[in-house]
Amino acid sequence: MTKATIKDVAKLANVSLKTVSRVINNEPTVRAAKVKLVQDAIQKLGYKPNLAARNLRSSKGYALGLVYDNPNPYYIIDMQNGALSICREMGYGLQIHPCRSDALSIADNLVQLVKNNDLSGLVIAPPVSERADIIAVLKANNIHFVGIVSGSEEDKTLSPCMCVDDRSASRIITEHIISEGHSEIAFFWGEEVHKSSPERYKGYVDALQTHGIALNEALILQGQYSFDSGYVNAQKILALKHRPTAIVCSNDEIAAGAMAAIKSAGLSVPTDIAISGFEDSPFSRHSSPPMTTAKQATETIAASATKFLINKIRPISQEERGEETVMIFSPELIVRQSTLSPSP
């Protein structure tokens, strides 16, 4: 009773072990009548296949791995939830694997991870997904994976991947700001290791060019994806003799930092300086004023990536299959007060 095996099921259904196995894996070559017999027996015994045995014989793994190196908990959680929703649907477990993408040994670590935990594949978030060397090692070791990356075209190299079109989104944000009457617009970078940051920068540049606004190097500041970075950079901007009237920030945290700096200098957002973020973190809605930002459908993207990966891994069951290797997702502009010029 504690543990029904295929043997028990076979006995009860009066068929061979192999036939039961066939039914379980719904192989097509079993007569309908027997299928029913077996299924009833399975039902009656409450039989559950033994994972270990199955994996041993078929050399398949236990779960998928989710690899990331990202300081933003909101982002990670969305990612996890997206991946998990599909894993559950498909009967996979999900193991998480945060890591430092700048560690030297990371590629080997990932290979180890897969072997040691018998994972069937990896879903890899940026920026790990954007490191060509790591990807190469994975491919060399025949590890199934799918990456989530920033960027729209060029990087077919990194396939298979899900792409987030940060560039367009950033362009759209910037154009929104321009349409609010600004022409002196600063840009705050995040880390360069995250490819999203250069992409977002490109989008900013695109928008300026389209509207014939010249780039002003003095208004473009390097930094990290952090509150403090935004704070510090905003102070620098405030110290300029000729201040910009808007700042496009690479993410919400930077924007929050910038906003704090501006307020503590006695100025106001958006009247004195307009601010935009990127990511739509919960706090962007709660800041005062609420923050204009771009919302990535992180959960959806992670879900798509996971679905793609599982399809890739699975013994091509009939129709499913044939999804694209590269899918593109476009973040959505969310306009809030932090960029809305008071009506004249």
Added chain:
Amino acid sequence: MTKATIKDVAKLANVSLKTVSRVINNEPTVRAAKVKLVQDAIQKLGYKPNLAARNLRSSKGYALGLVYDNPNPYYIIDMQNGALSICREMGYGLQIHPCRSDALSIADNLVQLVKNNDLSGLVIAPPVSERADIIAVLKANNIHFVGIVSGSEEDKTLSPCMCVDDRSASRIITEHIISEGHSEIAFFWGEEVHKSSPERYKGYVDALQTHGIALNEALILQGQYSFDSGYVNAQKILALKHRPTAIVCSNDEIAAGAMAAIKSAGLSVPTDIAISGFEDSPFSRHSSPPMTTAKQATETIAASATKFLINKIRPISQEERGEETVMIFSPELIVRQSTLSPSP
């Protein structure tokens, strides 16, 4: 080369399969000389045990599950990282399992989860860990687990568990506020399903009693662990003809909401009303003014829980063992401007 097995190792080391197995599982009854032989062979071949085979034969699982139902990403991430640090050290994988603690089927789901994914045990965060019915089912199904709960004594029932002493921490926060000269102090609850909230309430009451301050029902408001709840409740408080001079909030998000409401009513924190939170979320440091709060060592707690669980699961290897069934952790008071009365 692709895959070395025990057999290969045995051949190279010129010993039997079983001896190799013994070395791998460091069983004590192998002569040092042979151990060395075998280890060298393992080294040379780059041998890695096959998880599936091992699990099949020994009917053990190879990953732990982390179960939680908590809307706070910072908390979850800390939990995950704490658990993961130990898992890695001990060679376990970690599967995550967020869930709705109010779902009826949750206990069964957990049992399924363990069976389907061959998990060796569960680390369970509140509030799931606090539901006696779920715990009972787990015990009935012989599933190894450890819970993380709020509360200091009474609940030996829920053992094995790691306890967070929310009550004392809340008392300490409240006493700090009293020592700043307040005596009209409101309290904002979180959800009652989280046992942390009643515990924190008790701590608040303890402090008032100790200092001979009478409880004022009008200042005690139900709510949820959310920004909006804090906002709404603060508005209610502000509408009172006799306003309190401080609010003790059940967590940081509530506090952030309350702070926002107070500011948008044109009042100031802490001059008009002092505010305290609980949890030390990153944004509590970045709010203006920065927020007094209590910091839970979430990562440490999760790590301890995980270590405990693994010790429990493992074939008692010599010395290790004998940890307590109930461990208590005390959050630490962090004083920031939101409760500091301006010096007179």
Added chain:
DNA sequence: CCCACTTTTGACAACGTTATCATTTTATTT
């Protein structure tokens, strides 16, 4: 109704490990 052909089925080996228990080696006692 028989033969060739396709579909369905089952017997048995195999996956890589650990458990059991008998055997050999080493240590201890007399």
Added chain:
DNA sequence: AAATAAAATGATAACGTTGTCAAAAGTGGG
């Protein structure tokens, strides 16, 4: 040095599933 106990080792049988391949059962054409 023999006898006995203790420790170390190995041969072989599991664990529960799927892969292989041959046998059995249908199907159709003549």
